[in-house]
Amino acid sequence: MPRLPSAEDLGQRPTPSGRGGISRLQLTTPRRGIEQQAEAEFGKVLTGLGDTVAALALKEKEKIDGARVEDAFTQYQNYTLELEYGQQEGFVNIRGGDAIKQPLVDDYRAKREAGAKQIRDSLDDDIQKLAFDKRAGILDRQFDARIYRHVAEQSNVYQTQTYEGVLASERKAAALNWDQPGQIEMSILRSNMEVDRKARNEGLPPDIANQLKVINTTQIHADVVAQMLTTGKDKAAVAYYESVKGQLTPEAIVTLGSKVKAASLEGESVRAADVVWGALGPQGQNDPVRIDTMEMWIRDKYADNPALMKAAIQDLRSRAVAHNDQQQEMTATNQAKVLGAYHDGADLKQLQTMPEYQALDGETRIKLRDYVVGRGWTEQQHARQEAQYREGAKATAGFSTYWELSNPTVLSKMSEAQILQLEPVLGRQLTEDLMVGKRKLSSPESVKAATIDTELFNVIASEAGLKPYDKKISTEDKEYLGRLRNEVESQIDVMQRQTGRALNRDEKETLMRNMVDKKVMIDRWGSDDEMPAPVVKPAMRSQIYVPVETIDPKWLKGAANYLRSQGLAPMDWDDATIKKNYKGRLERAYAISITGGTSEEGRKALEGKDDGIRQ
Numbered sequence: 294m295p296r297l298p299s300a301e302d303l304g305q306r307p308t309p310s311g312r313g314g315i316s317r318l319q320l321t322t323p324r325r326g327i328e329q330q331a332e333a334e335f336g337k338v339l340t341g342l343g344d345t346v347a348a349l350a351l352k353e354k355e356k357i358d359g360a361r362v363e364d365a366f367t368q369y370q371n372y373t374l375e376l377e378y379g380q381q382e383g384f385v386n387i388r389g390g391d392a393i394k395q396p397l398v399d400d401y402r403a404k405r406e407a408g409a410k411q412i413r414d415s416l417d418d419d420i421q422k423l424a425f426d427k428r429a430g431i432l433d434r435q436f437d438a439r440i441y442r443h444v445a446e447q448s449n450v451y452q453t454q455t456y457e458g459v460l461a462s463e464r465k466a467a468a469l470n471w472d473q474p475g476q477i478e479m480s481i482l483r484s485n486m487e488v489d490r491k492a493r494n495e496g497l498p499p500d501i502a503n504q505l506k507v508i509n510t511t512q513i514h515a516d517v518v519a520q521m522l523t524t525g526k527d528k529a530a531v532a533y534y535e536s537v538k539g540q541l542t543p544e545a546i547v548t549l550g551s552k553v554k555a556a557s558l559e560g561e562s563v564r565a566a567d568v569v570w571g572a573l574g575p576q577g578q579n580d581p582v583r584i585d586t587m588e589m590w591i592r593d594k595y596a597d598n599p600a601l602m603k604a605a606i607q608d609l610r611s612r613a614v615a616h617n618d619q620q621q622e623m624t625a626t627n628q629a630k631v632l633g634a635y636h637d638g639a640d641l642k643q644l645q646t647m648p649e650y651q652a653l654d655g656e657t658r659i660k661l662r663d664y665v666v667g668r669g670w671t672e673q674q675h676a677r678q679e680a681q682y683r684e685g686a687k688a689t690a691g692f693s694t695y696w697e698l699s700n701p702t703v704l705s706k707m708s709e710a711q712i713l714q715l716e717p718v719l720g721r722q723l724t725e726d727l728m729v730g731k732r733k734l735s736s737p738e739s740v741k742a743a744t745i746d747t748e749l750f751n752v753i754a755s756e757a758g759l760k761p762y763d764k765k766i767s768t769e770d771k772e773y774l775g776r777l778r779n780e781v782e783s784q785i786d787v788m789q790r791q792t793g794r795a796l797n798r799d800e801k802e803t804l805m806r807n808m809v810d811k812k813v814m815i816d817r818w819g820s821d822d823e824m825p826a827p828v829v830k831p832a833m834r835s836q837i838y839v840p841v842e843t844i845d846p847k848w849l850k851g852a853a854n855y856l857r858s859q860g861l862a863p864m865d866w867d868d869a870t871i872k873k874n875y876k877g878r879l880e881r882a883y884a885i886s887i888t889g890g891t892s893e894e895g896r897k898a899l900e901g902k903d904d905g906i907r908q
Contacts, residue, residue: 296540311751333645338803365412369429373436384440388759389454392447401440405433408626422526442506452494459487460509467513468520471533477517482579484509511545527560562604564593569605569666570612582613592682609804627652629713631661664717693768694773698727701743705734726779749802750778757809757825773828780827781805813837813884829888837888847887852879863901875899 384392384401409429411821416422463480471475479907485506492502514537521530534553569587587609594600627649635644644650650658668787695716696706712731716724734740751761754777760770784804789796796804811826816836829837841849853871856862862871872879882898 308810316626335796342754355830358421358424361416361421362428363415364426364427365416365421366432369412370424370432372412373405373432375863376404376408377436377439383444388447388450390451393445393451397444398437398440402437405436451493456487456491460484460512464516468516471520471524471526474527479511481510484513494548507540507542511541514541515545515549518553523555525560529707530774560764561601562608563593565601565605566612568607569594570609573614574612582614582616585689620722625708625710628657628661629710632713632716660717683868691723692779693771694718694775695723695727696771696775698749699730699775699782701730701734701740701747705730705740707731723779726782730782744803745798749798750781750805753805755803759825759828773825776810776830777827779827781808784808811887813839813888826884834888834890834894837884838877839884840889841876841880844879845885847884851878852882855899 311454317396337601338744375382380386382404384397387395387397413422413425413429416425426611463484465476467480470480488502488505489511491497491505492499497505508776512532518530518534521527521533530553534549538550543551573583573587573590575582580803588606590600591605591609593604630649631644631647632652634647639647645662650661653661698707698712698715709728709731712724712727715727730743734743754761754774759777760766761774765768766774781804785801787795789802808827809825812823813826814837815822815824815833816838824837849872850868853862856871856875857864857866862875865872878899878901882895885894885898
């Protein structure tokens with residue numbers, strides 16, 4: 294049931310008042326007490342939260358400071374590395390005298406300090422700057438130590454360069470003044486003074502300094518002797534060597550003495566050869582060298598000096614070889630000019646009035662005249678000869694010679710005049726082919742590349758049964774190889790013109806193998822022989838054939854169409870029937886087509902009108 298609240302419930306008892314009566318009652322409900330307690334507790338929470346936020350802010354500031362300082366230090370480290378190693382400004386690139394002739398340490402310290410200040414000023418506050426200064430200070434000391442060390446090293450380099458430069462300069466001065474003894478002595482004195490300076494700077498003991506002086510003096514005397522020998526003063530060199538021999542090192546006494554002796558012998562032999570060559574040697578370009586007569590004179594004159602006699606004879610023989618080579622080159626040049634005039638339309642009478650023709654020896658004149666006369670046919674005969682030049686005995690000799698001369702090692706050493714004079718032997722076409730090959734060998738690299746191609750050809754030819762490596766190779770085998778090589782080179786040139794680029798090694802090998810792999814059979818009594826198609830001579834074409842089952846299908850189809858179109862085979866015959874009924878003709882015609890035969894020869898074979906034995 295309802296009741297009145299008690300004093301405990303009301304929270305305060307009624308008390309007497311001083312003014313009488315009962316004091317005013319202050320009622321406090323239980324809820325009011327709870328709110329005050331909550332407010333007090335909340336205040337404590339806020340105070341704790343404030344402390345936490347402040348702590349977090351301080352930690353974040355420390356992180357930021359650390360990152361900023363690390364970034365600044367990294368920038369500074371990269372900057373000092375650039376000052377030390379950079380391609381543009383790195384002090385390690387300043388060497389020798391350049392490092393000594395400028396205040397390198399001061400300059401780079403100033404650059405380092407300027408860079409450090411710029412990076413330091415970018416920091417936010419003193420805390421960051423102080424942390425940066427501590428780390429940068431260590432880097433500064435390391436940087437300064439390295440630049441001091443670099444300058445010290447380059448100082449040593451510079452002193453060495455100066456030392457060597459002085460000695461080299463004095464050696465050169467002495468050599469150039471080989472005929473002025475006073476200048477030579479002055480150069481020795483200056484060099485020895487430089488040795489003394491080096492000894493003082495480096496603290497070298499006196500015995501080491503004296504050894505350096507002996508070595509330096511020896512080098513000066515050696516250079517003087519070398520200069521004398523270069524100018525042909527071998528007698529003066531001998532006298533000088535004898536006068537200074539006591540100043541040389543033991544090794545130099547041996548080596549320089551041998552050099553002077555050899556040069557003296559060479560000089561005397563040259564002078565002896567000059568005398569006999571002037572008296573008994575050829576007086577004109579076309580005169581022969583009477584080497585036996587000259588050698589006999591030398592042997593009689595210097596019988597008591599075998600070394601001089603031998604050297605003089607060697608000199609004479611060398612001159613004889615040079616004279617004969619010059620004769621051959623001049624003959625080749627003159628013959629080439631005569632042939633050039635002939636090809637330009639000059640007749641024999643005009644050729645015989647040319648100075649170049651007159652300068653030729655009698656045998657060469659006869660040979661050249663016979664060649665010109667032999668080619669003086671009618672235009673029709675001339676054209677026929679050009680078309681069939683490979684068929685005669687000359688072709689055999691021509692291809693054999695072509696095989697020998699087309700070797701890049703041989704061809705690169707021939708002059709164009711020497712090649713042109715071979716036209717009577719090779720024929721015009723092979724001569725032109727050699728000339729083209731010669732002009733391709735314009736550099737050591739091109740000779741090397743051509744030699745590799747030649748070796749590749751030889752390997753393939755050897756695999757095909759030919760004998761490119763046989764030391765006793767027959768003329769016939771040389772002819773086969775010459776024909777094959779000429780045909781291969783022609784096909785390579787054709788392919789390169791068609792593609793507009795040079796064939797690579799693999800492409801050349803493929804082409805060579807395809808050509809060599811083309812085989813024909815020689816129809817002979819007993820058993821038929823197989824031969825590479827490119828080496829078949831024109832005279833052999835009446836005997837060759839290719840088994841019908843190995844004929845190129847595309848060629849076979851074209852041949853069948855030709856036979857039908859000419860009424861030689863019924864129109865209703867298919868290719869297989871034609872292949873069966875015209876087997877011999879097809880075998881002959883295809884063989885002709887892959888051995889360089891003309892289209893006319895091929896048509897005759899298909900029509901059964903050629904001289905072949907297979908129909």
